[in-house]
Amino acid sequence: MKFSKSSDLALHGLWQLAVKKKKMLLVAEMARAQKVSETYLAKVFQKLARRGLVKSTRGKKGGFTLAKSPAEIAITDVVRAIETDEPLFTCLGPERGCRGGDQCELKKVFAEAEQRLYDTLSKYTFKDLIERSRADCRKAWLG
């Protein structure tokens, strides 16, 4: 189990925006930094824009800026914006005549585990992580 490549892309793109402290980064610039196509990067960042995490500027010189300060963006906000709402565990019970629904005990356990995971990701913002990070982890994204 792992988060999608789109989540990785979103996290690193926001990290780059937060570290560079420039008002705007071009789509081309961000895509080059992450070695992905501009189309793919733009698609992922439109999802972040819809959740109010970044603002987009259209056109040939189009790009993205942070819509909030790094202190206001928790890691969970990013992952929630990108990942689907599909639960961790799929109950096959209904196909077999179990009408437990939300009362399915396996489902409840996985829902609790998922909540713990997102609670942890809620505790940290980009500001926290950048402040604690090694200098070379910040510098790597400045080029």
Added chain:
Amino acid sequence: MKFSKSSDLALHGLWQLAVKKKKMLLVAEMARAQKVSETYLAKVFQKLARRGLVKSTRGKKGGFTLAKSPAEIAITDVVRAIETDEPLFTCLGPERGCRGGDQCELKKVFAEAEQRLYDTLSKYTFKDLIERSRADCRKAWLG
């Protein structure tokens, strides 16, 4: 993000074995219950056998029995046996000259979140869940 279909299959298969309380279930019987091929079911259950959760009997009448009591099988044991060891988050830093390695702050946060998730899944065994489950959720797997 979600666990693989193989994890779902393993969890429901173990649930069926625990609920039926029969010494052995045939591969054919388990595959039919979950509407998957026998080959796929056997492949998933071999992984559980390698972790000592079930015992397999070979041959035409081959099948699986629980190798431990339901009270000794935690949900996390099943998921750990099936899912890959890939971390939730992939650090792209090394490709960009960041030598943070395990000191990468994003990596640390995701490792902590993953730990919380598995800690929760460790708290519950099949015995707990079956005891608490609705009668129709047990009965569904008896047929």
